[in-house]
Amino acid sequence: MKIINAQKEDLKQETSNIGGIISILIVVSLISILICIGLGPVTVTPGNVVKILINLIPGFDGVIPHTWEQLDQNIVLGLRLPRVCLGFVVGASLAVIGVTMQALVRNHLADPFILGVSSGAAAVATLGMLFGVFAFLGKYYLSISAFIGSAITIIFVYVISQVRGRINITQLLLSGVAISMIMDGVTRIITLSAPNALGLHNATFWMSGSLAGAKWGYLTLPLVVLLICMAVLMVNYRGLNLLLLGDESAGALGINVAKLQKLLILVASLMTGVTVAVSGTIGFVGLMVPHFTRLIVGGDHRKVLPISALLGGILVIWVDVAARMLIAPEEMPVGILTAIIGGPLFIWLLKRNTKEKAGR
Amino acid sequence: MRLQIENLSFSYGSIDAVEDICLKVKKGEFIGLIGPNGSGKSTVLKNLYRALKPDKGSVMLDNENLFAMSHKEAALKLGVVGQENEVPFEFKVEEIVAMGRSPHKKLFDIDTAEDKRIVHHALEHLGMENMAKRSYQNLSGGEKQRVIIARVIAQETDFLILDEPTNHLDISYQLQIFDFVKRLGVTVLSAIHDLNMAALYCDRIYVLKNGKIVLSGTPEEVLTPENIYSVYGVRCDVTIHPITGKVAITFLPAGMGI
Numbered sequence: 001m002k003i004i005n006a007q008k009e010d011l012k013q014e015t016s017n018i019g020g021i022i023s024i025l026i027v028v029s030l031i032s033i034l035i036c037i038g039l040g041p042v043t044v045t046p047g048n049v050v051k052i053l054i055n056l057i058p059g060f061d062g063v064i065p066h067t068w069e070q071l072d073q074n075i076v077l078g079l080r081l082p083r084v085c086l087g088f089v090v091g092a093s094l095a096v097i098g099v100t101m102q103a104l105v106r107n108h109l110a111d112p113f114i115l116g117v118s119s120g121a122a123a124v125a126t127l128g129m130l131f132g133v134f135a136f137l138g139k140y141y142l143s144i145s146a147f148i149g150s151a152i153t154i155i156f157v158y159v160i161s162q163v164r165g166r167i168n169i170t171q172l173l174l175s176g177v178a179i180s181m182i183m184d185g186v187t188r189i190i191t192l193s194a195p196n197a198l199g200l201h202n203a204t205f206w207m208s209g210s211l212a213g214a215k216w217g218y219l220t221l222p223l224v225v226l227l228i229c230m231a232v233l234m235v236n237y238r239g240l241n242l243l244l245l246g247d248e249s250a251g252a253l254g255i256n257v258a259k260l261q262k263l264l265i266l267v268a269s270l271m272t273g274v275t276v277a278v279s280g281t282i283g284f285v286g287l288m289v290p291h292f293t294r295l296i297v298g299g300d301h302r303k304v305l306p307i308s309a310l311l312g313g314i315l316v317i318w319v320d321v322a323a324r325m326l327i328a329p330e331e332m333p334v335g336i337l338t339a340i341i342g343g344p345l346f347i348w349l350l351k352r353n354t355k356e357k358a359g360r
Numbered sequence: 361m362r363l364q365i366e367n368l369s370f371s372y373g374s375i376d377a378v379e380d381i382c383l384k385v386k387k388g389e390f391i392g393l394i395g396p397n398g399s400g401k402s403t404v405l406k407n408l409y410r411a412l413k414p415d416k417g418s419v420m421l422d423n424e425n426l427f428a429m430s431h432k433e434a435a436l437k438l439g440v441v442g443q444e445n446e447v448p449f450e451f452k453v454e455e456i457v458a459m460g461r462s463p464h465k466k467l468f469d470i471d472t473a474e475d476k477r478i479v480h481h482a483l484e485h486l487g488m489e490n491m492a493k494r495s496y497q498n499l500s501g502g503e504k505q506r507v508i509i510a511r512v513i514a515q516e517t518d519f520l521i522l523d524e525p526t527n528h529l530d531i532s533y534q535l536q537i538f539d540f541v542k543r544l545g546v547t548v549l550s551a552i553h554d555l556n557m558a559a560l561y562c563d564r565i566y567v568l569k570n571g572k573i574v575l576s577g578t579p580e581e582v583l584t585p586e587n588i589y590s591v592y593g594v595r596c597d598v599t600i601h602p603i604t605g606k607v608a609i610t611f612l613p614a615g616m617g618i
Contacts, residue, residue, distance in 0.1 A: 106448060153567035236464045244451075245459065246444045247361040253515070254435030290510040 019301050021296070023311040033088065035091040036317045037080040041328040044072045044080075055304055067198055083214040086278060087320045087334075088313035089222045090211065091285060093275045095269050095293075095312025096230060098286020101176045103240045104264045105158070107166045107347060108291060112150070112272045113283030114173070116180030120153025121269075121276035122144040122206035123183040126190045147273025153179055154269050166247075173350075208337020209282035218278045225274045229267045230309065236260065239336050244299065282335040284342020285312055291349065361423070361521060362387050362547050368417030371405050377403045378571040381417065385519075385549050390557040392579075393551045394526040395568035396592055401519070401551035402443065403569070405523050408549075409440045421519070432570075435463035441525050445475035445508050447496060453507050454492040457482055460514035469475065482513040486540060502533040509540060522550035559583055567591055579607045 024220045034053075038044040044052075048068040054060050056077070094112070100125045101110040101117075128145030140230055157179055161172035233240065242250040247257045275282075290304060297303040305321040317336070319341070323334040363385040370377050378400040385391050393401050406412040408419060410431070419426040421437055429437075439460075447456070457479045458471060483489045486506045490501075496507060505525065512520060520541065526534035534554070538561045541548060552558040558565055559579040567575040567582060569591050575582050580600075588596050594611055601608040 043445065064541070108449065156391055210586060214400060235467055238459075241451075241455075242459055242462060244449045245447055245456075248406070248442050248444060249440070251431060252409045252438070252440035253459060254430075254432040256431045294450050299447075299451045300455055351612065 015346055017197070018297070018307075021303075022306055022310070023092050025307065027313070029088070029314055032314050032317055035086050036084045036087075040075075041293045041326050042071075042075055044068075044076055046070055050335050051078055053081075062214065079214075082216045082219060082319050083320070085212050086214040086219050086222070086316040087211050089219065089226055090279045090282065091289075091312040091314070091316025092309040093222060093226045093229075093271050094282060094285035094316070095289035096226070096233065096305060096313075097271045097275070097306040098291045099301070099308050100233065100264050100271075101154075101241075101286065102290060103243050103301070104261060104268065105172055106244055106295070107159070107167065107169055107172065109169065109173065109287070111284060111287035111346075112160060112268070113180070113281055114287065114346065115154070115157050115176035116125070116178075116183055117150045117153045117157070117269070117272050118276050118283070119183035119187070119207075119280035121150035121157075121273050122281055123186040123190070124149025124152070125277055126187045126206055130190060132214040138174045143274045145276040146277040147270055149183075150272035150276065151269035153183065153267070154218065154265055154272075158265065191252075204333070206276070206280045207335075208333035209280040209338070210323075210331070210333040211316075212324070212331050214278070222274045222278055223357060225271055226309075229271050232263070232267060233305055234302070236263070237305065240264075240301040241299070256326055265307055280333070280335060282316070282338050284338050284346065285316060286341050287349075288345055290314060291345070361385075362389075362421065363549065364420045365404075365408070365418075366418050366523050368407060368414050368419065370403055370414045371413055376571055378568075381573055383573065383576075385547060385568055388545070388547055389548070389563045390548045390561055392562035392565040393497075393568060394553075394555060394558050394565055396428070397409040400571040401568055403571075405440075405521055405549070405551055409438060409442075409521055410434065411442075419505045420575050425610060427547055429497050432463050433513070435517075437517055439512040439515045439520045440503075441467055441508050441512050441520070443527065449497075451489065451496045451498070452492070453494050453496050454483070456496050456507055457510045460511035460516075462564070463515065469601075478514050478516070479510075483509040485513055486510050500530050503530050505533065505537060506540075509537060513544065518546045520546055520548045520550075521546075522548065524536065524551050525552050527553060555583060555588070555609050559609065560604060583607045583609060 034046050034049050037049045038046050046138075052068060053065050054064055095113050098110065101112065101115065102108050104110070120298050124321055125142055125146040128141055145206050157172065158167075158174050160175050161167050162172060239250070239255050242255050243257070243260065244251050253258050287334075290308050293304050293308045293311060297307060316338075320334045323332045323337055328334055361384060363383075364385040365381055367382040369379050378436060378490070379403055383391075383404075393404065395401055403412065407414045408426070409429075421429075421434075426434060431466070458475060460482070461471070461475045461478065480489065483492055486509060488503070488506055491503070495502065499507065509525070515591060521542070525541075526537050529537070538557060541550075542561055552562070562579055564577060565579055565582045566573050567587070575587055576593065583598060585596055585598050588594065588598075588609070595614055597610045599608050599610075
C-alpha cells in the first residue's frame with residue numbers, strides 16, 4: 001500500500017514538475033515579448049508597451065491616460081508587435097521541426113537547415129515568387145510552393161541516406177550539405193535570371209533568413225499550422241518516443257512505423273514550408289533548442305515538444321533583437337546570428353557523437 | 361497451438377534468406393532456434409514480428425492470421441526482445457520500461473498509477489528497482505539487456521520472441537536472463553547461439569542451416585554428436601549431466617577425439 005501511495009506521489013510530482021516548467025516558460029515568454037517589442041533602433045519602455053497594448057483591448061480605450069507618443073504607438077503596433085509575434089511563432093515552429101526530424105532520422109543532429117530542407121523550400125518558393133509559377137494557388141502560393149520544396153527535399157534526403165534500410169548518419173549529413181548547396185545554387189540562378197530587380201534582394205532574404213518586414217498578414221498561416229502540427233505530434237508522443245528505439249523495436253511495441261514516418265515527413269515539411277515562406281532560412285534553431293530541452297527534461301516527447309516550442313520562440317525573439325540592434329540602423333539577417341551561435345554547438349555535438357561511437 | 365508457421369519464405373533481393381519454414385509452438389513451451397551464423401535465425405524471427413515482410417507463407421497466432429492483425433493487436437499478444445537496444449537519446453530506465461505499456465494505450469491515454477505499478481514491478485522482478493531513475497545510455501550491456509527484458513514484462517504478453525537475448529553477455533547474465541524468462545512461465549520462441557544454453561532451457565529445438573529447418577525435436581534427440589557435426593562441422597562429446605539431467609556438450613578441438 002505504501003509503495004502504491006509512493007508511486008502515486010511520484011506520478012503527481014512528475015506531472016506538476018512539467019506543468020511548473022511550462023508555466024514558468026510561458027511567463028518568461030510573455031515578459032520577453034513585452035521587452036523585445038520595446039527594443040530596437042528606437043526604444044520604447046516596457047511600461048509604455050504595456051499601456052499601448054492595454055489601450056487596444058476593447059473597453060479599455062481611454063482608461064489609461066495617453067502619456068506615450070503617437071510615434072511609439074505606430075512603431076509598437078505597426079512594426080514591432082507583428083515582428084515579435086512572428087518571431088515567436090517561427091522560433092517555436094523551427095524547434096518543433098527539429099524535434100520531429102530528429103525522431104524521424106533517429107539522430108539529434110537533424111535540423112531543417114542542416115539537412116537542406118529549408119534551402120529546398122526557399123528554392124521552390126523563389127521560383128514561385130519571381131516567375132509566378134504557382135500563382136494559380138492564390139493567396140498562399142508562397143507557403144504552398146515552399147511546402148512543395150521542403151517535402152521534395154526531405155523525402156530525397158531521407159531516401160538517399162538510407163543504407164540497407166537504416167539511416168546512415170554520415171550519408172545523412174553529407175547529403176544534407178550537398179542538397180542545401182544545390183538548392184542555394186538554384187535559388188541564385190533563379191534570382192539572377194529574374195525578370196525584376198526585386199529578385200536580388202529577396203534571394204538574400206531567403207538564404208540568410210530575416211524577420212524584417214513582418215506584417216500581421218504573415219502571422220495567421222504559420223500560427224495555425226504550428227498549432228495543428230503541435231496537436232498532431234502531442235497525440236502521437238508515444239510513437240515518437242518509440243521511434244527513437246529503432247524501427248524494429250517500435251514495430252514490435254505496436255507502432256505502424258511506416259505510417260508514422262510518413263506523418264512526420266508531412267508535418268516537418270508543412271511546418272518548414274510555411275516558416276520559410278515568412279522568414280527565409282533561419283538555421284540551427286531546430287538543433288540547439290531540442291538539445292537544451294533534452295538536457296533539462298530528458299528525451300520524453302510529451303515534455304520535449306511543448307518545452308522546445310516555448311524555448312524556440314524565446315530564443316528567436318531575443319536573437320532578432322540583437323539582429324536589429326547590433327549594427328543599427330542597418331539590419332542584420334537573424335539567420336546569420338543563429339548560424340554563428342549554432343554552428344559551434346553543431347561541431348561540438350558532432351565531435352561528441354563520433355567520440356561515443358569510437359568508445360564502443 | 362499458439363503459433364503455427366507454414367511454408368514461410370523470405371529473400372533479401374535475389375538471395376534466399378529463409379525457405380519453407382514450418383514451425384509450431386504449443387502453449388507454455390520454451391522453443392529454441394539454433395544454427396550457425398547466417399543460417400537465418402534472426403530472419404525468421406523478424407518475419408514474425410514484422411520487421412520483415414515474408415514473400416510467402418502463413419503465420420497463425422492463437423488461430424488468427426498474424427499478418428492481418430494491426431501492429432497494436434500483435435503487440436498485445438507478442439513481446440519481442442530484439443538485438444538492437446541502443447537508444448541514442450537520453451531516457452531514464454523507468455521511461456524505457458514504461459514504453460512497454462504503449463500497446464495498452466489509446467490515443468489520448470496518459471500513464472496511470474497502475475502503469476507505474478506495473479513498471480515498478482517489472483524492474484523489481486529483475487532486481488533493478490533502485491536503477492529506475494538512472495540514465496539508460498550509461499548502463500552496461502548486461503544492464504541494458506535486463507531493462508529490455510523488464511520492458512517486455514511490462515508489456516504483459518504471454519508469448520515472447522527473443523533474438524539471441526544473451527549475445528555478448530557474461531555467463532552470469534546469460535543464466536540470469538534465461539532464468540527470469542523461464543520463471544515468467546510464458547510461451548517462448550528464442551534464437552539461441554550457445555548450444556549448452558539451448559539444452560538447459562528449451563523444451564524443443566529447431567535447427568536452421570542455410571535458411572532451412574534441417575532438424576527438430578527435444579534437446580536429447582537433436583543435440584547428438586552426429587547432428588552437431590553435420591550442422592556445425594565440429595566434433596563434440598555429448599553426455600547427460602548428472603546434476604542438471606540435461607544434455608551437456610563438450611566441444612573437441614582438432615586432433616582430439618575420434
